[in-house]
Amino acid sequence: MSVTTVQSNLLHPDRHPLLRKIATIAEPTEEERRALLNLPFSIKSLPQHADIVSDGDRPTQCALILEGFTCRYKLTHAGKRQIMSFHIPGDIPDLQSLYIEVMDHGIGAVAPSTVGYIPHDAIRDLIRRYPAIAATFWRDTLIDAAVFRQWMMGIGRRSAHGRIAHLLCELTTRFRAIGAAADYSLDLPITQVDIADSLGLTPVHVNRVLQELRRDDLIELRRGHLRIKNWDRLSEVAEFDPTYLHLTQTAA
Amino acid sequence: MSVTTVQSNLLHPDRHPLLRKIATIAEPTEEERRALLNLPFSIKSLPQHADIVSDGDRPTQCALILEGFTCRYKLTHAGKRQIMSFHIPGDIPDLQSLYIEVMDHGIGAVAPSTVGYIPHDAIRDLIRRYPAIAATFWRDTLIDAAVFRQWMMGIGRRSAHGRIAHLLCELTTRFRAIGAAADYSLDLPITQVDIADSLGLTPVHVNRVLQELRRDDLIELRRGHLRIKNWDRLSEVAEFDPTYLHLTQTAA
DNA sequence: CGAAGGCTTGATAGACCTCAAACACAGTGG
DNA sequence: CCACTGTGTTTGAGGTCTATCAAGCCTTCG
Numbered sequence: 001m002s003v004t005t006v007q008s009n010l011l012h013p014d015r016h017p018l019l020r021k022i023a024t025i026a027e028p029t030e031e032e033r034r035a036l037l038n039l040p041f042s043i044k045s046l047p048q049h050a051d052i053v054s055d056g057d058r059p060t061q062c063a064l065i066l067e068g069f070t071c072r073y074k075l076t077h078a079g080k081r082q083i084m085s086f087h088i089p090g091d092i093p094d095l096q097s098l099y100i101e102v103m104d105h106g107i108g109a110v111a112p113s114t115v116g117y118i119p120h121d122a123i124r125d126l127i128r129r130y131p132a133i134a135a136t137f138w139r140d141t142l143i144d145a146a147v148f149r150q151w152m153m154g155i156g157r158r159s160a161h162g163r164i165a166h167l168l169c170e171l172t173t174r175f176r177a178i179g180a181a182a183d184y185s186l187d188l189p190i191t192q193v194d195i196a197d198s199l200g201l202t203p204v205h206v207n208r209v210l211q212e213l214r215r216d217d218l219i220e221l222r223r224g225h226l227r228i229k230n231w232d233r234l235s236e237v238a239e240f241d242p243t244y245l246h247l248t249q250t251a252a
Numbered sequence: 253m254s255v256t257t258v259q260s261n262l263l264h265p266d267r268h269p270l271l272r273k274i275a276t277i278a279e280p281t282e283e284e285r286r287a288l289l290n291l292p293f294s295i296k297s298l299p300q301h302a303d304i305v306s307d308g309d310r311p312t313q314c315a316l317i318l319e320g321f322t323c324r325y326k327l328t329h330a331g332k333r334q335i336m337s338f339h340i341p342g343d344i345p346d347l348q349s350l351y352i353e354v355m356d357h358g359i360g361a362v363a364p365s366t367v368g369y370i371p372h373d374a375i376r377d378l379i380r381r382y383p384a385i386a387a388t389f390w391r392d393t394l395i396d397a398a399v400f401r402q403w404m405m406g407i408g409r410r411s412a413h414g415r416i417a418h419l420l421c422e423l424t425t426r427f428r429a430i431g432a433a434a435d436y437s438l439d440l441p442i443t444q445v446d447i448a449d450s451l452g453l454t455p456v457h458v459n460r461v462l463q464e465l466r467r468d469d470l471i472e473l474r475r476g477h478l479r480i481k482n483w484d485r486l487s488e489v490a491e492f493d494p495t496y497l498h499l500t501q502t503a504a
Numbered sequence: 505c506g507a508a509g510g511c512t513t514g515a516t517a518g519a520c521c522t523c524a525a526a527c528a529c530a531g532t533g534g
Numbered sequence: 535c536c537a538c539t540g541t542g543t544t545t546g547a548g549g550t551c552t553a554t555c556a557a558g559c560c561t562t563c564g
Contacts, residue, residue: 074405077491082405096398099391104398104496131380138390139351141397146348146356148400153326153334156407156452160520191542200408205520207544222543223529239329244356412552443510457552459512474511475561505564512559519553527544534537 010066013037017066017178021090024177024247025143026136035130039123041116046109052093055106059097061117065089068113069189073197074105083198085147086110086171086190090178095141098123111189111224139246146244155200158239160209163199165238168219172228173242177249184228188221262318265289269318269430273342276429276499277395278388287382291375293368298361304345307358311349313369317341320365321441325449326357335450337399338362338423338442342430347393350375363441363476391498398496407452410491412461415451417490420471424480425494429501436480440473 013019018036022028028036041064046052052063052070065087072085072093084105087093093107098120127134147170154163171188175181192210196203213219218234220227228234265271270288274280280288293316298304304315304322322339336357339345345359350372379386399422406415423440427433444462448455465471470486472479480486 072401074401076405076409080409082408084401084404096394099387100394100398100498102495102498104498105401128383134386135351138393141390142348142352142393145393145397145400146352148397148404149324149326149336149357152336152400152404152407153328155404156334157328157332193542202521203543204522204545208520211544243354246352246354246356445510454553455511456513456554460552463512507564508562510559510561513557515555517552517554519551521550522548524547525545528542530539530541532537532539534535 017089018064018092019090020178022136024249025139026132027248028132028136032130032133035126035133039118039126041118043114043116045114046112048109048112050109052107052109052113052115053097053103055103057103058101059094059103059120061119062092062094062097062123063107064116064118065091065093066114066116068109068115069111070107070113070115071110071194071198072105072107081197082200083194084151085144086198088174088178088180092118092137092140093144095123095137096144110194143246146246150244151198160199160201160205161212162238163201164195164206164209165213165218165234166240167195167199168221168226168228169231169235169238169240169242170245172226172231173240173245173247177245177247184231186226187224188226189224269341270316270344271342272430274388276501277391278384279500280384280388284382284385287378287385291370291378293370293374295366295368297366298364300361300364302361304359304361304365304367305349305355307355309355310353311346311355311372313371314344314346314349314375315359316368316370317343317345318366318368320361320367321363322359322365322367323362323446323450324357324359333449334452335446336403337396338450340426340430340432344370344389344392345396347375347389348396362446395498398498402496403450412451412453412457413464414490415453416447416458416461417465417470417486418492419447419451420473420478420480421483421487421490421492422494422497424478424483425492425497425499429497429499436483438478439476440478441476 010017016037019033022036043066053059055074067089070087070093071083072087073081073083075081085093094103097103127137154166172181172184172186175186180186192206193203196206210221218228218230218237220229262269268289271285274288295318305311307326317339319341322345323335324337324339324345325333325335327333337345346355349355379389406418424433424436424438427438432438444458445455448458462473470480470482470489472481
């Protein structure tokens with residue numbers, strides 16, 4: 001997908017990823033929306049597995065996800081990977097680099113992705129002029145933290161079944177919030193290895209649990225497409241309560 | 253401990269918990285320090301196990317830890333507890349409630365503690381007048397998130413040994429940063445159950461691992477007192493790298 | 505001295521891991 | 535059109551780290 005294609009189709013105010021995302025966690029004024037649209041950025045396409053930012057970097061810009069699917073991860077000395085969050089279009093996963101100099105983790109493309117790099121200076125200038133946007137950005141990083149906490153509880157205290165079900169509920173809810181999921185069906189370019197690395201499990205075990213979830217007719221997941229066949233029972237298994245996502249409009 | 257005692261001893265500018273804490277993550281000007289000192293708050297003493305803020309609350313104030321030791325936690329439906337962070341004097345664990353209406357977790361006293369409740373309005377006013385303080389507070393919540401990430405990796409991908417060693421390294425480093433640990437020796441009013449709940453383990457297993465760490469002459473931990481006997485080897489076991497704490501002065 | 509909270513120990517069990525190989529499927533190239 | 539390759543998924547057998555259950559023990563404190 002070429003840069004021009006992206007710019008002409010994707011960045012219309014009505015479907016600009018950043019505005020869509022912001023609308024899920026705040027209610028910006030028309031002027032603030034315009035200011036957000038005017039943020040300068042340089043677009044870059046990344047292949048699967050490429051790093052958007054690397055552990056140890058000292059970024060001078062933030063990455064806005066425009067298309068694709070990315071993750072935040074860390075490696076142990078033994079080389080084991082822990083994924084700490086997934087990001088969808090509209091997210092700015094390294095917003096924190098505004099106030100934390102050194103990256104203590106990496107952000108990588110789970111699927112081929114397009115990102116817009118926004119200079120720190122531009123963001124600093126924006127939030128200086130629009131305190132409400134500063135508050136929204138701060139809020140966004142706080143919601144990130146809320147998601148970390150939810151994942152921690154899952155990894156630390158819940159069964160593999162519950163964890164996997166919960167992850168699928170969370171992603172579905174977030175995709176629906178930005179309007180990227182028709183009904184309970186969505187494109188989810190994720191592998192079983194990715195799921196394993198995000199939940200502290202092995203791919204083998206993830207595979208076995210997914211089979212059970214399919215057998216119980218709760219989900220359908222293959223070739224990058226997820227369909228929740230029984231939302232009520234799945235969210236029950238997951239003990240899913242979307243409060244922690246702190247969405248303004250909680251799309252049921 | 254009475255309120256008067258606290259006020260007369262603890263809140264001298266030179267040893268005010270909030271100023272000490274802030275100094276570990278930022279470099280406020282004299283004027284900003286004064287403004288921080290002038291924050292109004294009402295002091296309250298809490299017994300062990302009392303909630304400072306509860307899951308589901310909609311706080312209108314933030315809690316500054318003045319004395320003691322508290323934790324952030326969540327319960328599963330089955331009643332299992334996951335502790336997500338520990339807080340020491342100077343911390344404001346629910347600073348996030350400024351921008352996130354509903355608490356998605358509780359904060360409780362691990363040991364008897366004294367907290368100062370600061371009205372949201374006072375904080376909002378402060379950060380409106382001092383953008384640098386706003387940045388510092390934002391940074392503080394970002395560092396909280398960094399700690400969550402570090403814990404997630406531990407729980408998801410590391411052995412019980414590594415996790416326990418890491419927790420002890422982290423707490424020691426943080427206590428040292430605020431000047432609450434002489435050398436590698438500190439008062440740590442924590443039970444083995446608390447450790448288990450913070451690392452996704454059972455108390456029984458924590459007990460066994462602690463015994464090994466003692467046998468290997470790495471630590472001494474009993475009756476609320478921790479002494480690291482071999483920092484180098486312990487941080488090796490822990491794969492401890494304090495970068496993620498983002499302290500301004502990294503006390504070795 | 506009794507009670508309570510925390511720590512320790514032993515025996516057993518199970519969820520999840522490890523290793524290893526086979527299978528499915530899409531894309532590529534001859 | 536069909537091998538060929540690569541990535542991702544599935545299956546099987548065995549192993550282990552950590553959980554569970556159940557007592558007993560030690561301090562502290564009223």
